[in-house]
Amino acid sequence: MAETHTTATQPVEAWITGIGLASSLSEGLDAHWQALNERRVNADATTFAPYVVHPLAPISFDQQIPKKGDQRQMEAWQRIGTYAAGLALDSAGIKGNKDILSKMDMIVAAGGGERDLAVDSAILNSEGQGNASPGYLNERLMNDLRPTLFLAQLSNLLAGNIAIVHGVTGSSRTFMGEEAAGTDAARIALARIAAGQSDIALIGAAQNGERKDLLMLYEFGDFNLKNAYQPVWARDGQPGFALGSGAAFVVIESRQHAEARGAKPLARLTNVVADLSHRKQPGDVTATLEKLWKKLGSPDNASAIITGATGAAPATAEERAFLEKHPGIAVRATGTSFGHLMESQFPLGxxxxALAISRGALFPANDPTGLEIDTSAPPTQIVVVGAGHWRGEGMALVEAVS
Structure with missing residues (x-):
């Protein structure tokens, strides 16, 4: 049960004090910062041809998930997420601190889990060959699936594994809803901290993009990038996203809580806003993003915009139209370097x-179209933008702590 807090009379300042990243580029903050500054991209157009994916970089999961038994019972996306969550706790300086972890709230954005392709294939082959007796499907599902593969609980398994492995045992929430779930994880965590209902929270998400079943699912909607890798803004002639494997977790806590334990902020999370455009008329996404921009306080003097633009049509073209209404602000599309991480895309932003603000620099542009511009000015205010490939829009304001 979550700890009871008194409601604050004034909004509480929220700091980002920890970051955990694992992706196709690398793992950890220093390695990611180097990769971004080198404009490195790890894209694979052959393994799942014709689909392009960003495969997970080599990781030794033992470093954050020491028990092999814990690793074996997790699906790949759970291992990736539990690993990145451990990195975030390390970054915040609270790994193994039972007093803090026992009160730490957790909000995870999650998909529906992974299919067991061997079981699915055996069932479909038997059905297709006429070898399936009455009750065959139920018998196979009961006998062949892992005990943990219970469909109603799949999305909760990442939060459960983080609690087991890392001891994060405050309140726990799991949101579903693709990109919008990641936005809401941040929005709700900030709202609870600002209201004095939470002192410290771990938020984030994970995805294994190297999955034939997931590629098939998105191919039904014609969302996949095919044949050759291109940076996000260069996909006009061939729109689509390249799924990425990775996870992003962030520790958010009240300034008072951080100062009491001597923690230093990477940045301040000032505001998170979200909306759901109807997307029935051309320009609906552009109009919704403009509305969110105003709700965020019209930060036209922002140092940069970091966007999770997917590359899918028509959402990305409409997002680009919004960005072009705010010229002079340096834009960075995470999908170019990381691929599309779905629920993780907003936490990644x-x-x-926070990483860029803490390092006093914005990583360089990686865009042949000219939309992204380089800047040498230390960023003090960055807007994070997320427009889902199908539904959901969100924005966050991340600022330097003076």
Whole structure:
């Protein structure tokens, strides 16, 4: 049960004090910062041809998940997420601190889990060959699936594994809803801290993009990038996203809580806003993003915009139209370097914004179209933008702590 807090009379300042990243580029903050500054991209157009994916970089999961038994019972996305969550706790300086972890709230954005392709294939082959007796499907599902593969609980398994492995045992929430779930994880965590209902929270998400079942699912909607890798803004002639494997977790806590334990901020999370455009008329996404921009306080003097633009049509073209209404602000699309991480895309944007502010620099542009511009000015205010490939829009304001 979550700890009871008194409601604050004034909004509480929220700091980002920890970041955990694992992706196709690398793992950890220093390695990611180097990769971004080198404009490195790890894209694979052959393994799942014709689909392009950003495969997970080599990781030794033992470093954050020491028990092999824990690793074996997790699906790949759970291992990736539990690993990145451990990195975030390390970054915040609270790994193994039972007093803090026992009160730490957790909000995870999650998909529906992974299919067991061997079981699915055996069932479909038997059905297709006429070898399936009455009750065959139920018998196979009961006998062949892992005990943990219970469909109603799949999305909760990442939070459960983080609690087991790392001891994060305050309140726990799991949101579903693709990109919008990641936005809401940040929005709700900030709202609870600002209201004095939470002192410290771990938020984030994970995805294994190297999955034939996931590629098939998105191919039904014609969302996949095919044949050759291109940076996000260069996909006009061939729109689509390249799924990425990775995870992003962020520790958010009240300034008072951080100062009491001597923690230093990477950045301040000032505001998170979200909306759901109807997307029935051309320009609906552009109009919704403009509305969110105003709700965020019209930060036209922002140092940069970090966007999770997917590359899918028509959402990305409409997002680009919004960005072009705010010229002079340096734009960075995370999908170019990381691929599309779905639920993780917005937490990834928050993590990179806080990292850039803490390093006193914005990583360089990686865009042949000219939309992204380089800047040498230390960023003090970064807007994180997320427009889902199908539904959901969100924005966050991340600022330097003076």
């Amino acid at each position: 928050l993590a990179l914004a």
